[in-house]
Amino acid sequence: MYAARSLWKAIYGRLPVLPLLFAMTFADMTSARVLRVDRGDPSAFGTITAACAAVVDGDTIRIARGTYVGGEGGEATFIELSGVTVVIQSDTETPEDVVLEDVKLHFRDHASVDLRYLAWRATTNTAVSVVNSTASVVRCVFANITSAGGSGISADQSDVLVTDCTFRDCSTPYRAGAILGSTFSIERCEFTGNSAGESGGAIHGVGRISHCLFVGNRAHSGAAVALSTD
Numbered sequence: 001m002y003a004a005r006s007l008w009k010a011i012y013g014r015l016p017v018l019p020l021l022f023a024m025t026f027a028d029m030t031s032a033r034v035l036r037v038d039r040g041d042p043s044a045f046g047t048i049t050a051a052c053a054a055v056v057d058g059d060t061i062r063i064a065r066g067t068y069v070g071g072e073g074g075e076a077t078f079i080e081l082s083g084v085t086v087v088i089q090s091d092t093e094t095p096e097d098v099v100l101e102d103v104k105l106h107f108r109d110h111a112s113v114d115l116r117y118l119a120w121r122a123t124t125n126t127a128v129s130v131v132n133s134t135a136s137v138v139r140c141v142f143a144n145i146t147s148a149g150g151s152g153i154s155a156d157q158s159d160v161l162v163t164d165c166t167f168r169d170c171s172t173p174y175r176a177g178a179i180l181g182s183t184f185s186i187e188r189c190e191f192t193g194n195s196a197g198e199s200g201g202a203i204h205g206v207g208r209i210s211h212c213l214f215v216g217n218r219a220h221s222g223a224a225v226a227l228s229t230d
Contacts, residue, residue, distance in 0.1 A: 032058035036091070039066065039073075048088075048103065049076040060087040063098045063118070070102035077102050077125070082109040090117035095139050095166075100127070107133045115140055126150055130158040137162045142178065145170045150180025151194075155205070160184045166192075173197040175226070177217065181205030191217055191224065200226035 035051045038044035041064070045051040048068055051061045070077030088105070090098040096119040104125045107113050111133040119141040120127035126147040128137065135158065142152035142165070151170040153160060160181055167178035167189065177194035179186065184207035191202035192215045201217035203209070204226045214224040 032060065035059055035061045036064070037061060038064035038091070040064070047073065047075045048100070049074065049079055052079050052081055052088075055081060055084055055086050057084050058086075059084075060089070062089060062091040064091045065097045067099040067101060068103060070100075070104075075103060078104050078106060080106040080108065081111055081113070082107075083111055085112040087114040087116070088118070089115070093117050095119060095141050103127075104129065107131070107135060109133070111135075114138070119143070120145060120152070123147075123151075126152070126154045128153045130155045130160055132157045134158060135160045137165055139164045141166045141168075142170055143168045147172055149174045149196075150176045150178070150204075152178040153181070154179075155181040155184060157182055162186045162189055165189045167194055167202065168192040169194065171195045176200045176204035177202055177219070179203045179205065181207055183207055186210070186212060188212065191215070193217065195219060200224075204228070 035054060036044040037048055037051045039046050048063060068075050095117050099119045099121055101122050102124060104127060106129045108131040114136045116138045121143040123145045127142055127145055137153060145151040149172045151172055152167050162184060170178045175196055175198050177196045178191055182205060184205055186209045188211045190213045194202045194217045196219040199219050199221045201219035201223045202214060202225060206228045217224045
């Protein structure tokens with residue numbers, strides 16, 4: 001009998017811990033937020049810039065259909081995020097429904113970013129730069145972009161996965177018309193009409209490329225790809 005009471009007391013005494021653990025776990029699960037960007041909805045953020053300024057670790061930014069131009073309507077030309085884990089994507093999950101013009105996204109200091117269903121076009125700077133961070137870029141489009149190198153994506157001391165993306169008519173007078181990378185993995189992407197004045201009309205860097213299509217890319221050396229050995 002004493003043993004039974006002791007066992008019951010031990011179990012009962014621990015019961016209050018279970019709701020506490022559940023509450024803590026549930027709070028962790030629900031701490032990530034969805035931040036909406038929609039110029040037609042007063043309850044949403046009016047610009048990508050404002051949504052990024054409000055980001056905390058684990059958030060997702062969903063952007064409504066439209067064209068977002070840097071330097072107009074409060075949209076910045078350079079948006080920087082440091083040390084956060086974030087997803088930024090089109091609200092429609094359809095490439096080219098959300099177009100960014102002259103808006104550069106820059107991630108640094110151990111940021112972890114997932115970019116999906118976005119398009120950059122007619123931009124005069126690198127669209128996405130990643131420094132000392134990790135990035136996944138999925139089903140995005142980079143078109144008619146000019147920069148000093150890596151007009152679509154530029155990565156430095158970073159791991160970048162690029163999947164099912166399109167790069168067309170991106171250019172630079174130097175290296176890497178489309179992607180300049182330190183360590184990258186590029187899968188099922190299309191590179192058309194990209195150019196570099198020096199090397200890597202489409203890609204210059206260190207990494208792995210699989211199941212990609214290259215058409216009409218140009219450079220002084222490595223018309224499509226120039227792979228580094230370090």
